[in-house]
Amino acid sequence: MRYFLLVFAVSGIALLGICGFRGGLSRRPPIELFPDMVRQNKVRPQTPGDFFPDQLSSRLIPANTVPRSGPYQLDGEVLSVNGKPVFPYEDSAVNTGRIPGTTNWAPVTPLTITRQLLQRGQQRYQINCLPCHGPDGDGKGITSKYGMVAMANFHDKRLIDMADGEVFNTITQGKNNMGAYGANVPVVDRWAIIAYVRALERSQLATDEDVPDPYRAQFKK
Numbered sequence: 001m002r003y004f005l006l007v008f009a010v011s012g013i014a015l016l017g018i019c020g021f022r023g024g025l026s027r028r029p030p031i032e033l034f035p036d037m038v039r040q041n042k043v044r045p046q047t048p049g050d051f052f053p054d055q056l057s058s059r060l061i062p063a064n065t066v067p068r069s070g071p072y073q074l075d076g077e078v079l080s081v082n083g084k085p086v087f088p089y090e091d092s093a094v095n096t097g098r099i100p101g102t103t104n105w106a107p108v109t110p111l112t113i114t115r116q117l118l119q120r121g122q123q124r125y126q127i128n129c130l131p132c133h134g135p136d137g138d139g140k141g142i143t144s145k146y147g148m149v150a151m152a153n154f155h156d157k158r159l160i161d162m163a164d165g166e167v168f169n170t171i172t173q174g175k176n177n178m179g180a181y182g183a184n185v186p187v188v189d190r191w192a193i194i195a196y197v198r199a200l201e202r203s204q205l206a207t208d209e210d211v212p213d214p215y216r217a218q219f220k221k
């Protein structure tokens with residue numbers, strides 16, 4: 001009988017210990033031997049906090065800061081296609097290099113070519129492409145002296161005839177031995193570079209007709 005009471009009491013306590021407080025909620029942390037920074041002082045989102053005078057723990061964006069998504073710009077001016085600004089999430093040739101709704105390459109740059117865009121393109125070309133494709137685009141950049149081979153020559157007829165959209169895709173995704181530059185060269189800069197590459201190509205395609213009259217005679221000599 002003595003033992004029965006003892007066993008009864010012990011098993012009663014064990015039962016209570018295992019099942020008794022199940023489902024009970026406590027805001028107090030359990031005993032942790034090595035808390036390892038699991039719990040820290042922090043402000044929870046969407047809760048009041050007393051750190052700021054207005055007691056908002058989720059802060060509003062400060063006035064006049066840069067939005068995460070806006071229309072494409074060049075030197076602070078919004079660029080537009082057909083009179084409308086273009087946003088990075090749009091199905092537009094500016095973003096894809098393709099005519100929207102088709103899989104065809106955009107034949108020419110969708111952005112308006114301005115002096116500003118060309119100058120930007122020259123600068124970006126010289127930073128990103130010149131080491132391989134060379135200052136005049138003949139594919140004989142400095143890397144050709146260090147074992148890099150077969151860089152495309154922009155004066156090849158195939159590349160002169162290539163749609164701007166396809167060149168855009170090559171910059172974005174890379175091609176064969178050429179790595180992708182989409183992560184390094186922003187969208188507007190890609191189009192600027194293409195405009196500049198076209199100018200480089202044009203520079204080699206000049207004919208007598210391009211020389212102003214007074215100078216043409218000199219050239220013939």
Ligand code: HEC
Pocket residue numbers: 125128129130131132133143148149150151152159167170171175176177178179181185193194197
């Ligand atoms: C690290 C060297 C390197 C850099 C930098 C580089 N390219 Fe290339 N590019 C190559 C090589 C190599 C090829 C030839 C790829 C192949 O095997 O067809 C190539 C090919 C191309 C082609 C032709 C693709 C085709 O369809 O045949 C274009 C257009 C081009 N590059 C544009 C650019 C532009 C624009 C830049 C600057 C944003 C650039 N590349 C930067 C190495 C480079």
